[in-house]
Structures are given as C-alpha cells and as structure tokens.
Amino acid sequence: MNEVLPGVSVVLPILNEERDLDQSISAILKQDYPSQFEVILALGPSKDRTNEIASALAARDSRVILVDNPSGRTANGLNSAIAKSRYPIISRIDGHSEISNSYLKDAVTILLQTKAVNVGGVMAAVGKNSFEKAVARAMRSPLGVGASRFHTGGSAGPSDTVYLGTFLKSALVEAGGYDERFTRAQDWELNFRLREKGGIVWFDPSLIVTYRPRSSLKALAKQYFQYGTWRRAVVRNHRGTVNYRYLAPPTALVLIIISILLSALVSPAFISLTLAYLFVVILGSLFIGKSWLERLILPVVILTMHLVWGAGFLLSPKGLIAEEE
Numbered sequence: 001m002n003e004v005l006p007g008v009s010v011v012l013p014i015l016n017e018e019r020d021l022d023q024s025i026s027a028i029l030k031q032d033y034p035s036q037f038e039v040i041l042a043l044g045p046s047k048d049r050t051n052e053i054a055s056a057l058a059a060r061d062s063r064v065i066l067v068d069n070p071s072g073r074t075a076n077g078l079n080s081a082i083a084k085s086r087y088p089i090i091s092r093i094d095g096h097s098e099i100s101n102s103y104l105k106d107a108v109t110i111l112l113q114t115k116a117v118n119v120g121g122v123m124a125a126v127g128k129n130s131f132e133k134a135v136a137r138a139m140r141s142p143l144g145v146g147a148s149r150f151h152t153g154g155s156a157g158p159s160d161t162v163y164l165g166t167f168l169k170s171a172l173v174e175a176g177g178y179d180e181r182f183t184r185a186q187d188w189e190l191n192f193r194l195r196e197k198g199g200i201v202w203f204d205p206s207l208i209v210t211y212r213p214r215s216s217l218k219a220l221a222k223q224y225f226q227y228g229t230w231r232r233a234v235v236r237n238h239r240g241t242v243n244y245r246y247l248a249p250p251t252a253l254v255l256i257i258i259s260i261l262l263s264a265l266v267s268p269a270f271i272s273l274t275l276a277y278l279f280v281v282i283l284g285s286l287f288i289g290k291s292w293l294e295r296l297i298l299p300v301v302i303l304t305m306h307l308v309w310g311a312g313f314l315l316s317p318k319g320l321i322a323e324e325e
Contacts, residue, residue: 005108007087008037009169013069013077014054015044017095020212021053024095029061033104040084041095042069042077050095075178075186082169082177091166092187098210107166110204117171117199118191120162121207123150128212134289134297135213135220143284144302148245149203159203161191163211171199184230192238217300221308228312233320249310252277256307281306 010028014021028039041054043066058064067084069077082090089108093099111119125140127133138144145151150163165187175193178186191201214220231246255273262270282299289295 005035008089009085009087010039010091011081013074014095018048020096027098032101040065040081042081044069044072075180079177092164096212116202118165118167119202120165123163125211156204161188184226224309225312228309229316232313232316250313253310
C-alpha cells in the first residue's frame with residue numbers, strides 16, 4: 001500500500017500497571033509507523049506507582065497524553081481516551097501488553113485493505129515466572145480456553161470478536177463507544193454492536209500482542225470469575241449470542257457437582273464422571289506442559305479457569321446490567 005496511512009490514536013485504560021507500564025508504552029513509542037500517532041493513557045486511581053510512571057513517560061515524550069479516569073473502570077477510561085483522540089484510527093492496547101515495532105502499520109494496513117471496522121489478532125500470553133508460564137500455556141491451548149482464534153490462532157477472516165482491536169473511529173463513535181455498564185466483556189459486547197450495524201470485525205493471526213498473565217492463583221480466579229459473570233451479562237443483554245464454548249464451563253461445573261452429590265448419596269459409581277474430567281485435564285496438562293513444573297501447575301490452573309469461569313456464569317446476578325431506557 002503506497003498511500004499515506006492515517007494518524008492513529010492509541011488508547012489505554014490504566015490501573016495498577018506498575019509492573020509492565022514502562023515496557024508497554026516504550027514498545028508503542030518505538031513503532032515503525034510512517035504517519036503521526038499519539039498515546040492516550042486513561043489513568044485510574046492506582047494503588048501503586050502507576051500514575052507516577054505515566055507522568056514520567058508523558059514528560060519524556062509529548063506523544064503521551066494523560067486523561068483522568070476517576071472510576072478506574074475500563075470502558076469509562078477507553079471512552080474518555082477516545083473523546084480526547086485526534087486521529088481517525090483508534091488502536092486499543094492494554095498496560096500489561098506489548099506490541100511489535102510494526103504492529104500499528106500492519107493493523108492499519110489490514111484495516112484499510114479489508115474495509116473492516118475493527119481488526120485484531122492473537123493474544124499471545126507470555127509468562128515470566130513458573131506460575132505465569134503455566135497460565136500462559138493454558139491460555140494458548142484449546143484445553144484451557146476452547147477454540148477461540150484470538151487465543152490459539154487460526155486463519156485470517158471475519159470473526160465475532162478479536163483481542164483489543166484497531167478501529168475506524170467513525171464506526172466506533174457511531175456504535176456508541178464502549179458500554180460503560182460492563183466491567184468485563186466490553187470488547188465482545190462492542191464487537192457485537194459493530195457487527196449488528198453491518199461492520200466487519202476481522203481477525204488476522206499476523207497481529208500478535210504479548211500479554212502478561214496474572215501472577216497468582218487468587219488473581220487468576222478473580223479474573224475468570226469476572227469473565228464468567230460478565231459474559232452472562234452480555235448474553236442477557238444480547239439474546240441469541242451464547243454458544244457452546246461459553247456454555248461448556250458452567251455445564252461442566254453442574255455435572256461435577258451432580259456427580260459428587262450422587263456418589264455420596266446414591267452410589268460411588270457416579271464419581272466416575274468427575275474422575276473422567278480430572279483425567280482429561282491431567283493428561284492434557286502432560287501434553288501441553290513444556291517442563292515438569294508446568295505439568296504440575298497446569299491442572300490447577302486449568303481447573304480454576306474452567307470451574308471459576310463456570311461459577312461466575314451461573315452466579316451472575318440478573319440485575320447486573322441495568323436495562324437501557
């Protein structure tokens with residue numbers, strides 16, 4: 001593509017990102033992009049040195065712009081950053097993610113070539129310590145997250161949703177931006193509305209974003225409980241959007257509970273269903289793990305991802321999302 005590429009506003013919702021923020025923003029500022037771009041950080045009420053680091057980044061480079069996000073909520077921060085943006089392309093990145101030097105150029109080129117309203121690629125989870133590496137392995141495996149292309153890869157083409165995303169700002173604004181009622185699943189919900197308006201959401205495996213997983217089992221469990229809770233909220237708000245992949249974890253959890261209860265109350269033979277599930281998880285962990293330590297940690301990680309997500313889905317309160325007037 002020989003034409004001049006349009007300017008890009010990179011937007012990031014930032015909260016408690018002390019560990020990765022400097023590295024994440026540095027990767028954005030090093031972009032090999034042939035046109036102008038800005039980096040807008042929507043700063044929430046962090047409890048660590050995040051805002052101090054952000055201020056130092058802004059002082060060093062005028063392309064870094066800071067906006068306040070008092071609520072700390074992701075959707076609110078993204079909308080505030082988009083409202084501040086100057087350019088016709090919006091690229092969403094997270095403060096614990098890292099992009100390659102050609103990411104913006106590649107994403108915008110694909111966006112223009114495909115005439116899509118949003119393009120995105122692979123959420124390439126990469127851990128630093130043993131636990132994070134096990135989580136990353138699970139997140140990049142169908143055993144951990146199912147057949148989602150933005151986790152496990154696949155061929156380029158239209159998709160229900162993509163990781164993060166590079167958008168036509170006009171389509172994003174026309175759709176109403178991110179729904180601020182959603183704490184999680186904002187991306188999926190937004191992409192649903194973009195597609196409902198006739199837009200194309202495009203997945204391309206060449207767009208790779210490095211993602212840093214949660215560093216403790218407690219943090220992972222909290223994350224996946226919220227994923228399940230808010231995915232159920234999307235289903236309630238947009239009837240007919242549920243599919244087998246989202247029903248698998250809650251169904252597995254219900255069957256395991258029934259299996260355990262029947263084994264205790266009726267016959268020990270009913271525990272076979274639970275044992276079969278555990279066997280599949282353990283056997284799968286042996287295959288996908290790259291070290292014996294990973295193979296030991298992976299069953300706990302995968303069980304947490306499956307069952308806690310399922311619990312969040314089942315326990316999601318009906319009043320979580322207020323109906324629009």
